[in-house]
Amino acid sequence: MRLSDFILEHLEPILQAWEDFARTIKTPGADLDSVALRDHAEQMLRAIVSDLRTTQTKREQIAKAQGLIPADDQETAAETHAMTRLMAGFTIDQMVSEYRALRTSVVSQWMRQVTEGTPINVDDMTRFHEAIDQALAESIASYSRAVEASRNVFLGILGHDLRTPLGAILLGADVLRRSKDAGARDTKIANQMYTSVRRASRIVGDLLDLTRCQMGPGIPVKTADIDLAPLCQRVVEEIQAFHPEANVVFDMKAAVSGKFDGARMEQVFSNIISNAVQHGDTTRPIKVELETLEDCAIFTVHNSGEAIPEDVLPFIFNPMGRFSQRSAIDHGPAEGLGLGLFIASEIVASHAGSIEVSSDAEQGTVFSVRLPLDR
Numbered sequence: 001m002r003l004s005d006f007i008l009e010h011l012e013p014i015l016q017a018w019e020d021f022a023r024t025i026k027t028p029g030a031d032l033d034s035v036a037l038r039d040h041a042e043q044m045l046r047a048i049v050s051d052l053r054t055t056q057t058k059r060e061q062i063a064k065a066q067g068l069i070p071a072d073d074q075e076t077a078a079e080t081h082a083m084t085r086l087m088a089g090f091t092i093d094q095m096v097s098e099y100r101a102l103r104t105s106v107v108s109q110w111m112r113q114v115t116e117g118t119p120i121n122v123d124d125m126t127r128f129h130e131a132i133d134q135a136l137a138e139s140i141a142s143y144s145r146a147v148e149a150s151r152n153v154f155l156g157i158l159g160h161d162l163r164t165p166l167g168a169i170l171l172g173a174d175v176l177r178r179s180k181d182a183g184a185r186d187t188k189i190a191n192q193m194y195t196s197v198r199r200a201s202r203i204v205g206d207l208l209d210l211t212r213c214q215m216g217p218g219i220p221v222k223t224a225d226i227d228l229a230p231l232c233q234r235v236v237e238e239i240q241a242f243h244p245e246a247n248v249v250f251d252m253k254a255a256v257s258g259k260f261d262g263a264r265m266e267q268v269f270s271n272i273i274s275n276a277v278q279h280g281d282t283t284r285p286i287k288v289e290l291e292t293l294e295d296c297a298i299f300t301v302h303n304s305g306e307a308i309p310e311d312v313l314p315f316i317f318n319p320m321g322r323f324s325q326r327s328a329i330d331h332g333p334a335e336g337l338g339l340g341l342f343i344a345s346e347i348v349a350s351h352a353g354s355i356e357v358s359s360d361a362e363q364g365t366v367f368s369v370r371l372p373l374d375r
Helices: 004-008 011-023 034-038 041-053 058-065 075-089 092-115 122-178 184-216 228-244 260-280 325-329 340-350
Strands: 222-225 249-253 257-260 286-293 296-303 352-358 364-372
Touching: 004 011, 004 041, 004 092, 004 122, 011 092, 011 260, 041 075, 041 122, 075 092, 075 122, 092 122, 122 184, 122 222, 184 340, 222 228, 222 249, 222 260, 228 249, 228 257, 228 260, 228 286, 228 296, 257 260, 257 352, 257 364, 260 296, 260 364, 340 352, 340 364
Parallel strands: 249 286
Antiparallel strands: 222 257, 286 296, 296 364, 352 364
16 A cells, blocks of 8 residues: 555544644643644645655655755645644644654554555655655744744834833933932942943844844945044043053044944944953953045954954854854853844945954954945
8 A cells, every 4th residue: 555545544543643642742821622733734644645646756856855845835734833833832842743753653553554464665655754854844944933033023022112211211310420419429329320221222222223134124224424533433432431441542544434324333333342342352452443445434443362263253243153052151141142243244234335354363353344435
């Protein structure tokens, strides 16, 4: 008996085995009934049967094994199943375990037929595993897309809702620290509050920028005729005041005028210079240069100290690529989310520019930003 015929003939026992296994999975929500437990299992099995009965060339088989089959615009039963399982509280591991159980159920029931003398078609077995793998891949992709979308929406709402109370606290702290009636102790506390809330506001801004990049075409910029030199000078002075132990040397060769988003470029300057102060050797000068070269603004930051590890360097502008469980354990939460360089790279890209980094123990670390003066 061909496997496709076997699946249709034994559809109910296979579905019952699927249901029995799904019932053993513990989720935070209410217990699912029989219909919900079976969900789209029958549609997926019938899709597998249809695939098994479809003629397949050697080239198509190789492409399918490599996951290179053309994508279909219609949502598959496996993709829909992932969404319903996500809404029911299944983790991705629990959803994947359902496919393992389905694979085992079909193969074990079919092999029992083989022991009774029924001939077996090896090609059917190969194509069945390929079909299960394809359905599993579709479910995982659908589940991951839904989680990513919900996370971005959550970050956007969180950042938006936090801005109002943070703004109120920032305003109150600013009033208190400027008050002539406040004593030295009260003024010190107000200054600490003001600094902390400003930092929290920047973190919220980075989260909103991250959400924009994940959900849209990137960070929006509003350009105007601006000289970058005084902006960079102000950022250097602020960072030097906040980190008096560091020696930040700003070399401004001439005015650097062009069409830029001033507020966004301040973010670029601040994020890159702060990164150099945080990770560089503060006993040696941190050199900041800004100049014009070939109709482009060139901004460079050079710091000495420990080189960026080679395995981290390719992902230096990608906070997700840099993250690992080991790094979280080694460095702890004080390292932050690592969004500064990512935000800087996205702002530079929105200005049609480029950003590069080189790092070694002898020469130190150099971040270089190149921006067209008029894109």
